[in-house]
Amino acid sequence: MRRTYAWLMAAILTLALLLPQGAAARSCFNETSHCIDGRIEQYWQQNGGLPVFGFPISAQVPELNRDTGRTYETQWFERNRFELHPENAAPYDVLLGRLGDDRLRQLGIDWQTLSKANPSDPHYFPQTGQAISFEPFWQYWRSHGLELGDRGISERESLALFGYPISPLRMETNSSGDTVLTQWFERARFEWHPNNPEPYKVLLGLLGNEVRSAPQPAPGQPTPQVRVLSHSSYRTDTSFYIVGEVQNDTAGNQRFVKIVASLYDPAGRLVATDFAYTELEILLPGQKAPFRVLVFDAPADIARYELQVESDVTREQPLGGLTILSHAVRQASYGNARYIFGEVRNDSGGPVEYVKLVATLYNAQGTVVGVESGYASLDQLTPGQVSPFEILVFNWNNAARYELQIQGRRP
Numbered sequence: 001m002r003r004t005y006a007w008l009m010a011a012i013l014t015l016a017l018l019l020p021q022g023a024a025a026r027s028c029f030n031e032t033s034h035c036i037d038g039r040i041e042q043y044w045q046q047n048g049g050l051p052v053f054g055f056p057i058s059a060q061v062p063e064l065n066r067d068t069g070r071t072y073e074t075q076w077f078e079r080n081r082f083e084l085h086p087e088n089a090a091p092y093d094v095l096l097g098r099l100g101d102d103r104l105r106q107l108g109i110d111w112q113t114l115s116k117a118n119p120s121d122p123h124y125f126p127q128t129g130q131a132i133s134f135e136p137f138w139q140y141w142r143s144h145g146l147e148l149g150d151r152g153i154s155e156r157e158s159l160a161l162f163g164y165p166i167s168p169l170r171m172e173t174n175s176s177g178d179t180v181l182t183q184w185f186e187r188a189r190f191e192w193h194p195n196n197p198e199p200y201k202v203l204l205g206l207l208g209n210e211v212r213s214a215p216q217p218a219p220g221q222p223t224p225q226v227r228v229l230s231h232s233s234y235r236t237d238t239s240f241y242i243v244g245e246v247q248n249d250t251a252g253n254q255r256f257v258k259i260v261a262s263l264y265d266p267a268g269r270l271v272a273t274d275f276a277y278t279e280l281e282i283l284l285p286g287q288k289a290p291f292r293v294l295v296f297d298a299p300a301d302i303a304r305y306e307l308q309v310e311s312d313v314t315r316e317q318p319l320g321g322l323t324i325l326s327h328a329v330r331q332a333s334y335g336n337a338r339y340i341f342g343e344v345r346n347d348s349g350g351p352v353e354y355v356k357l358v359a360t361l362y363n364a365q366g367t368v369v370g371v372e373s374g375y376a377s378l379d380q381l382t383p384g385q386v387s388p389f390e391i392l393v394f395n396w397n398n399a400a401r402y403e404l405q406i407q408g409r410r411p
Contacts (some may be wrong), residue, residue: 054078321348
């Protein structure tokens, strides 16, 4: 009997050694009949699990990201959306959706127009003009965060999980019919349920459920449109530049998004006008695209300008499968110019030509302060082929960060 037991233990040990090291765990939930495994299961467990993310409400499947126009392995949860980005090093190989912003947009609410907090309020964030002044919400925000390796839970880890506050504190009726004290964040909605026992007085809204069901805007809310998110201006010797970013808030694809600028002098007289198209030709629902309007020989006494947007609905889809492998910045030899350079790869499965890289520059407050573009060095890329690229950015003043977008077309 002892010999049999010893043999059995040896077999089990041998089998354990033969299993792949770090084999992925798998968790299944009867409540929603969905499972999570691999990196998503690990990330879910490490960063809050059920109270923070809720149960899975979908399988892990490829899904188009409306902001980037690219497809990622995606899984939806009751309170968030996970995207796998294997091109990023951990822990950034899993990215969370900005579902607070997404849900407000679905409701036709522009959070940037909501009333702002007083800068003297506790826990004020100048990035959005809002504060987490309700102490239970602040304590919840500061006691939860993504595991980024910091000591304890740092503010950047809380920001990575929930984002900045984007609304004032107010009473709202949630999707369950409860009227509760509420505050919206970029990636979450905090609700105060004072009759619940600790630690369930602060609950997170079911934004994954709400966003994924994609309801139509509530009656009386603004009609979804392509709208200007942010913009700024600067001058050169003879020209006036207006740079900014638009977002497609409609339910359909938009093509040839045109921005028309009207410039006025201090007396209110129209002194110049010009227009430009966004740097991306097709915008998917929810997608952003930068623009740059250049007014040559602009009068010196421009006091203000106004912007209008128009576009065409299209069923055409932008070409996906183009991957930015790397990018970095180096100083140019003159002025405050910089070069953004890197490599792109054609993962689309077919030949692609005129691969365009678009750089959007933001200041510390998130306002667009510059827009430049360039093309891959190779005019045509075969499947799997890699090409370098370089973008010369003339106006680097006030730039705190940049984002890159990519597009191409079939020959």
